[in-house]
Amino acid sequence: MAKTHVTMTVNGQAVEGLVEPRTLLIHFLRENLSLTGAHIGCETSHCGACTVDLDGQSVKSCTVFAVQAQGADIRTIEGMANPDGTLHALQDGFREMHGLQCGFCTPGMILRAYRLLQENPNPTEDEIRMGISGNLCRCTGYQNIVAAIQYAAAKLSAPQEQAA
């Protein structure tokens, strides 16, 4: 099948590749770019394991063609750590609050939670539960994922409170 040239920014770096028009973004990320953090749990938009951030929105990258991401700015779990190399508050939070077990949902969960906290820095528990309802976890029962996101929300808003 004829291939198309795509370029995009992934985790702050310009990347490019040759893809078929039907190549899914998740496959482009995982196979072409070897960014295997985002996972495939269903390929039918149900599980959220493939969630990445695309131009300021959470997307399920199994349901986006790579060519649709032409020119996009994408962030994956590999780009979540802070510029100084320390972990993002969400990454800390998931570990501190035991928000993961097998870890397969975790990259998608963290990316989804990242966007949720961008949109709503102090979500209630119900807002968190609704906000991550596109992401399935088979291991944790969600309770500690909610706690992990609350932990990150508190940590991320703490310096601002001090400044105020």
Add this chain to the structure above:
Amino acid sequence: MNEMTPPTAAERTDKLQGMGCRRKRVEDVRFTQGRGNYVDDLKLPGMLYGDFVRSSYGHARIKSIDTSKAKAVPGVVAVLTAADLAPLKLHWMPTLAGDVQMVLADGKVLFQNQEIAFVVANDRYVAADAAELVEVEYEELPPLVDPFKAMAPDAPVLREDLAGKTSGAHGPRKHHNHIFEWTVGDREATDLAFRDAEVTIKEMLSYQRVHPSPLETCQCVASFDKIKGELTLWGTFQAPHVVRTVAAILSGIPEHKIHVIAPDIGGGFGNKVGVYPGYVCSVVASIVTGKPVKWVEDRIENLSATAFARDYHMTTEIAATKDGKVTGLRVHVLADHGAFDACADPSKWPAGFFNIVTGSYDFPTAHCSVDGVYTNKAPGGVAYRCSFRVTEAAYCIERGMDILAQKLGMDPAELRLKNFVRREQFPYQSALGWEYDSGDYHTALRQGMEKVGYTALRAEQKAKQEAFRRGETREIMGVGVCFFTEIVGAGPSKNCDILGIAMFDSCEIRIHPTGAAIARMGTKSQGQGHETTYAQIIASEIGIPADDIMVEEGNTDTAPYGLGTYGSRSTPVAGAAIATAARKIKAKAQMIAAYLLEVHHDDVEFDIDRFRVKGLPEKFKTMKEISWAAYNAVPPGLEPGLEAVSYYDPPNMTYPFGAYICVMDIDVDTGVCKVRRFYALDDCGTRINPMIIEGQVHGGLTEAFAIAMGQEIAYDEIGNVKGASLMDFFLPTAVETPKWETDFTVTPSPHHPIGAKGVGESPNVGGVPAFSNAVNDAFAFLGNTHIQMPHDAWRVWQAGQKLGV
């Protein structure tokens, strides 16, 4: 030297991060950064991709398979069918349950989505394209879907390969679709108990077909090196050593030339114990093509072809006195095994440990029989987050006790308290042959009842029922009580093996000169956090900080042989192997310490992280010092080095238990059930890491919730599998999932070196009956005795309609 206050005993203990502390998980460091290493992350040079052509029909004869169009697709390297596997004798494979299973359809198909051909191409899209082009001509055969019709005289013959075989791996077969009959207990005594009973109940309790559905599907990469004659197989294996042995037996490749590696696994829950056609085909394809071959199941394939669970139909009878003392239990199970008997039970146990069905109660006598039958459904029958068939047994007895309580007009908790095995009866011989190791059931249930305010809940329920009758509300309330006893830790070699291999487990510990260590295990975590908790056991046992201990699993070349992780066996069996290996090291360390301290080894004693001279606590050698000395200053006659290996054959199973209480509000007009509160008390003996235990309980309860309230792999009357996608198969999101309250008591196992019992599966075993009892309890005052699972809104609404609400 600086004058430093020496650390206190408490500080030294803290530093170890040993047993009992909420140690943060070491696995999370890589998982939270996208650095896990799962099978599909693996990329090898020249790797090919396999994809299956699957059956459209539930039951059909295959008249022809035309692969020519598929083979003509650029990029397609091979298309395998049964005809290609037959010369290698790999078109069929043995199952763990003593049956055989087609790898690729041989003459006929027996369930929808059964594997027919394996297309291998240089790209996964090309493989999928080509699979579409394989033309299969079928002749439809009458499907058999209802297990209750399987043994009708005129039922279609499913397994033509078994023609004329009047006995199978587990004894005589009564019918061409019969697999086995398994009986246990005293039939006559039980019949007598029922004859003389003042009160009896009888109910057919169905536990529907469900699926473990871990977030990562089953997958593998097979790479055969023709020059060396070696096969490397990476895969989602809960039991990698068993896979290696099976691969050696099947392929004829010597076992030492097979390297099986289970990297990080994205959840298992029983789905990843068995051997699937995808693994066999990948291996063959790699041998044939000389290239590595990857096979990754998609979600629909996962739900419809690999490893269903349950499908047990349990006719349950209890005999009792009129004041509520149970006198006998009789259960007959019709077990739907699908097209092949591919249960992942210990080989001698065709119905697993279903004979734990007397539960937590002191039944003087019991009898149980299980008939396994073939139907045109996917094979499996795996232990989905439970020990073998234990969740079915727990559901059976816990629903049964509620139904009995209702008939007696007794409170279900009171009936349980009246019939519990009492603390002083342990070790307790059950009527169906088990020896329960330890328990304190009364304390646990009373603690639970107190914590939830049980009496007040019943009063509230009564008031609501009256309001409902007066027409003031359309909401009813149920209180689901469950008190389960699990049986885990398979198992003692005297009664447990898989294909003849005893179900021990193993641990090898090496202490390096600097006092850091590596421990290698025969088990394989799929999210349970073994790398974290195993190190905690070693830390407490030998006084090396858990942070200095690396735990490695899943590589059959480096790990000692073990039977893997399922049935909550890791802590009971491998956990014990760790402790015994650690104690061997400790014994040698004591000799070295005594030598260094120039005293007799009886004159030193272990103290947290060191050996000290008895009565002279300031004279000591730390484990770090001892480790160094092990490599340069061992006592004469002792070998250098500090390592040990242990293979642990458990003397008995362990019997975790728990009290679960679920409070549910149900809108009878919509059938919507809301879990108001769920309280879970678990007693898993000694607690290694409370944080991880709570996480396991949350996860298990969520799976129990899914099963009780919505999961079902259903088939229509012609054998089409309904609901094999996440569109239809219920995996709860954070919104539906209730909040969990956890609690515990501690009754150590007397025969386990550290007293631990295992916990990962208890919440599923105990959770399902608690939810189902809550729904049934809510409707009981309207005359309901039993509503079958799953309790989704539609079915609950229908149940209400039937009761005339």
